[in-house]
Amino acid sequence: MFQAILEFAFIILIISSIGAALAAILVFCEKYVVNYGPCKIIVNDEKELNVQGGESLLTVLREEKIFIPSACGGRGTCGVCKVKVIDGAGPVLATETPFLTKKEQADNIRLSCQVKVRNNIAIEIPDELFNVKEFHAVCAEIKDLTYDMKRFRFDLKDPPVIKFTAGQYLQLLCPQYQDNSEEVYRAYSIASDPSADNIVDLIIRRVPNGICTTWCFDFLKEGDPVRMNGPYGDFHLSDTDAPMVFVAGGSGMAPFVSILHHMQNNHINRQIKYFFGGNAVKDLCMADEMEAFEDALEGFDFTPVVASPEDDESWDGETGLVTEAVQRQFDSLDGYEGYLCGSPGMIDAAIKVFVALGMPEDKIYFDKFA
Amino acid sequence: MKQSPQEKKLEEILRSTKLVAGGFMGTDTRHPAEVVDDDCSRLEKLGLTAARVAARMRELTELAIPRLGGWIEAEPGKLRVKSEDFKGSLVCPWPHQGAYGKRITIAERMDIGKQLVWTDLNIHMIETHGFFEGKGAFFRVEPAEVAQILFEGLKTAQM
Ligand SMILES: Cc1cc2nc3c(=O)[nH]c(=O)nc-3n(C[C@H](O)[C@H](O)[C@H](O)COP(=O)(O)OP(=O)(O)OC[C@H]3O[C@@H](n4cnc5c(N)ncnc54)[C@H](O)[C@@H]3O)c2cc1C
Ligand code: FES
Ligand SMILES: [Zn+2]
Numbered sequence: 212m213f214q215a216i217l218e219f220a221f222i223i224l225i226i227s228s229i230g231a232a233l234a235a236i237l238v239f240c241e242k243y244v245v246n247y248g249p250c251k252i253i254v255n256d257e258k259e260l261n262v263q264g265g266e267s268l269l270t271v272l273r274e275e276k277i278f279i280p281s282a283c284g285g286r287g288t289c290g291v292c293k294v295k296v297i298d299g300a301g302p303v304l305a306t307e308t309p310f311l312t313k314k315e316q317a318d319n320i321r322l323s324c325q326v327k328v329r330n331n332i333a334i335e336i337p338d339e340l341f342n343v344k345e346f347h348a349v350c351a352e353i354k355d356l357t358y359d360m361k362r363f364r365f366d367l368k369d370p371p372v373i374k375f376t377a378g379q380y381l382q383l384l385c386p387q388y389q390d391n392s393e394e395v396y397r398a399y400s401i402a403s404d405p406s407a408d409n410i411v412d413l414i415i416r417r418v419p420n421g422i423c424t425t426w427c428f429d430f431l432k433e434g435d436p437v438r439m440n441g442p443y444g445d446f447h448l449s450d451t452d453a454p455m456v457f458v459a460g461g462s463g464m465a466p467f468v469s470i471l472h473h474m475q476n477n478h479i480n481r482q483i484k485y486f487f488g489g490n491a492v493k494d495l496c497m498a499d500e501m502e503a504f505e506d507a508l509e510g511f512d513f514t515p516v517v518a519s520p521e522d523d524e525s526w527d528g529e530t531g532l533v534t535e536a537v538q539r540q541f542d543s544l545d546g547y548e549g550y551l552c553g554s555p556g557m558i559d560a561a562i563k564v565f566v567a568l569g570m571p572e573d574k575i576y577f578d579k580f581a
Numbered sequence: 582m583k584q585s586p587q588e589k590k591l592e593e594i595l596r597s598t599k600l601v602a603g604g605f606m607g608t609d610t611r612h613p614a615e616v617v618d619d620d621c622s623r624l625e626k627l628g629l630t631a632a633r634v635a636a637r638m639r640e641l642t643e644l645a646i647p648r649l650g651g652w653i654e655a656e657p658g659k660l661r662v663k664s665e666d667f668k669g670s671l672v673c674p675w676p677h678q679g680a681y682g683k684r685i686t687i688a689e690r691m692d693i694g695k696q697l698v699w700t701d702l703n704i705h706m707i708e709t710h711g712f713f714e715g716k717g718a719f720f721r722v723e724p725a726e727v728a729q730i731l732f733e734g735l736k737t738a739q740m
Contacts, residue, residue, distance in 0.1 A: 288600060288672050290680065309678040391598040397669075418667045419685060419698075420719040422602045460649070490650045518651045532649055554666045555682060557649050 253333040262328060268294065269323040277336070278343040278440045280382060282396050285324035291398075294323040299332035344370060345440045346381075350433055351410070356496040359417045360462060362402065363427065364410055365437060372408040373441075375401055377448065377473035378466045380578070381411060381441035385423035388430050397423040400552070400578075401442065402465035404472035411439075416462040446552070446578040448473065453548045453574070454482035454510075456541075458533055458561045460489065463553030464497060466578075470550075471504045471511070482510035484540065488533025488557070492517055492524040514540075533557065534564045544568040551577035582612050594674045595715075605674060605706075607717025620713045620724050627728040634724075635708030637731050638699055642686045655688070660730075662688045671702050673709075681705055690730045697722070697730040 247264025252271065254260065262271045269285050269292050272278070282289035290310030300321050303311065307322045326332075348365040356362055367373060382396040403412035418424045431437070448470055457467055464487060474481070489495045494517075501513040516536040520526040529536045534557075541547075549565045551558045558577050565575050584592065592613050595605045609616060624630060645653055645664035652663045666684035673679060681702040689696045699722055706712040707722065714721040 282669070286599060290670075290672075305676070309672060309680065391602055393597075393599050416667075418683065420602050421667075421683075422598070425602055488649070518649070532651075534649075554649070554668065556646055556664075556666045556684075560647070560649060 247329045250328050251331045252328070253331070255335055255338075256333070264328045264330070266328060267324050268296070268300075268321075268326040268328055268332065268334070271328050272323065273345075276344070277340060278345060279323050279336070279340065280398070280443050281324060282382070282398060286393070287322060287325050290322065292323045293320050294326075295319055295335040296321045296323075296326060297333040297335060299330050300326045301329075339443075339445075342374070343441055343443065344373075345438065346370065346373065346411075348411070348437050348439065350431055350435045350437055353431070353433055356414065358493055360496060361415055361428065363413045363415060363431070364403075365413070365439070367409050367411065368436075373411060374408065375405055375442035377401075377405050377469040378446040379442035379444045380446075380466075381413070381439045382443070383413065383423065383427075384438040384440075385426045388426050391422055391426075395422055396440075398443070400444075400446075400462075400465035400469070402468045404476070405469060406472070406476050412465075412468075414462045414465040414468070444578055446550075446576060448479075448550075449548055449576070451548065452481060453546060455484070455548045455550060456537065456544060456565070456570075457483060457485040457550045458537065458553070458557070459485070459487050459551070460533060460553035460557050461494070463551075463557070466552050467550070468497070468500065471508065474511075475504065475507045480509045483508070483512065485511065485513045486516055486529075486533050486536050487513065488516045488518065488536075488553075490518045491521045492526050493521070532560070534560045537561070537564055538568070541568055544570040547574070549575040551575065582615065584612065584614075588612075588614065591675065600671060600674055601719075603719055605712075605718050606715035607719075607721060609715030609717060611715070613712065613715075616713070616715055617711045621711055623724040627724060629724070629728060629732065631707050631711045634722075634727050634731070635704050637727075638686070638704045638707070641688055641731070642684070642701070642704065645686060646684075652689075659691055660688060660733075661691055662686060673702065673705060675706075675710055679705075688730055690733060695726070695730055697726050 250262055250264040252260040252262055260275050267285060269279055269281060279292050279294055281292040287306045296319055303316055304325050307325050310322060311320060346367050347369040348367045350363060351366040352364040354362045380398045380400045382398050385395045385397060387394060399413040399415060401411050402414045403410055415424060415427050417428050446466060459467055495515050505511050505513055514529055514536060516529040516533045517526050518532055544565055547570055549570050551561050562575055566572060595613055598604050641655055641662045642664050644655055645662045650663060650665040652661045654661045664684060664686040666682050669683050670680040671683060684701045685698060687696055687698050700720055703720055703722055713724060
């Protein structure tokens with residue numbers, strides 16, 4: 212009996228070993244042996260790229276210097292790398308469905324990091340993505356803004372200049388460090404003057420146990436080389452003359468610094484009321500820079516708002532939630548445009564207040580970053 | 582413990598730093614299923630269930646959200662809570678649909694100054710997978726601390 216059981220176990224062991232070996236061979240062949248040969252990627256019905264098959268669409272496009280935004284380095288965990296694939300992508304994979312709505316699936320939207328190029332593929336991407344470049348830069352300066360926020364200045368090396376619209380963001384590559392064995396990309400709004408095109412400033416807030424922010428705060432040093440790509444995003448100033456309300460908190464300050472520089476450079480003197488909220492006085496930052504903008508821009512008014520000053524903090528400015536300060540200062544926002552940048556919770560709260568004060572939803576601009 | 586290929590794959594993801602810094606297992610060398618079973622029996626001894634813990638965490642998170650990162654007292658003078666969300670979202674290490682915000686909630690038992698910290702992903706993993714994370718993981722939720730910090734007031738109220 213025991214002999215029979217042993218024989219049975221042995222047979223099972225052999226069968227499962229063969230199965231495992233076959234699977235390993237398959238993975239190996241897929242990666243190194245199978246040659247999908249030359250394939251064509253047709254972009255927006257006009258551009259034809261001749262590529263070698265076998266890699267993901269995201270990687271192949273990156274090799275062709277077309278950068279699709281991606282926040283996880285192609286590992287299928289961020290859902291950011293969406294592209295419309297008109298033809299040639301095969302069925303939607305289980306790894307994609309968590310990130311695609313039914314409508315997106317019906318519209319042939321796919322995660323480009325999960326689509327493998329095995330044959331000719333036709334895709335549609337927004338024209339702006341042709342301007343996206345990869346930058347090699349050096350961290351030139353790290354400046355504390357608050358206890359949990361820093362401004363990182365990067366000198367661009369290759370290419371040495373960037374052209375972007377104030378309000379756009381870049382993707383910073385966080386390399387492997389310490390126990391974190393994976394490279395990841397994270398998005399950060401550009402906080403610098405668009406006319407100072409040889410540098411970029413990013414304002415980064417530390418996120419507890421965050422992969423990229425831990426690297427930025429604890430590992431990245433002045434003089435270190437970094438890689439980033441961009442610019443991305445369509446958060447920017449409208450070209451109307453309407454008065455505006457800006458609401459931001461934390462690192463949401465970043466795109467507004469760039470927008471204010473742009474306004475100063477171009478002598479745009481629209482009326483702006485900027486509410487910047489923090490929980491305590493220690494969360495506020497860039498008071499001097501905002502004062503300089505108040506001097507330079509006739510219609511600009513900066514209002515810092517502190518939710519509840521701590522016992523040892525003296526504060527005689529606006530208190531309460533940033534949205535409450537907006538409500539105190541305006542009876543109506545009819546005719547205004549609203550610009551928001553901050554946490555998803557703050558954005559939701561501000562939209563409610565704007566709408567209640569009569570601002571149409573299509574006049575409220577934000578990158579919710581969710 | 583014999584693991585199925587799916588369980589092996591899951592353990593690999595939980596230990597990797599692919600989704601979160603340091604992974605979800607910390608320094609815990611046990612299999613994830615053992616971590617789940619062990620925490621489940623600890624909870625039982627404390628008179629709690631994973632579903633009840635998750636519901637309490639969600640209730641406190643939702644109470645704190647409108648304060649946009651500021652404290653609010655959930656039990657006046659006894660328990661305060663604050664919740665802050667950061668841009669971006671995370672997926673669950675188990676293979677299913679859905680993304681969870683990078684929101685962090687802190688509850689503080691005010692008399693002893695003891696805090697419990699969790700994220701939206703913790704609530705989901707506790708509720709759906711009974712997983713409180715491995716020992717040493719940054720966001721490990723300790724069942725005994727849950728009972729002390731989140732349920733102490735409720736216990737007194739029920740008595
Ligand atoms: C368009 C855009 C623009 C942005 N601009 C800016 C900007 O200008 N400045 C800025 O600071 N940020 C900005 N962000 C956010 C930024 O991209 C990152 O998401 C942010 O910095 C956090 O990245 P991270 O890698 O440090 O955190 P991640 O590692 O991605 O996430 C950390 C979070 O994951 C959760 N978590 C971690 N470990 C665990 C665990 N063990 N168990 C359960 N949960 C866990 C927690 O909620 C934790 O806070 C922007 C985002 C977008 C999309
Ligand atoms: S790059 Fe993150 S899902 Fe594709
Ligand atoms: Zn799950």
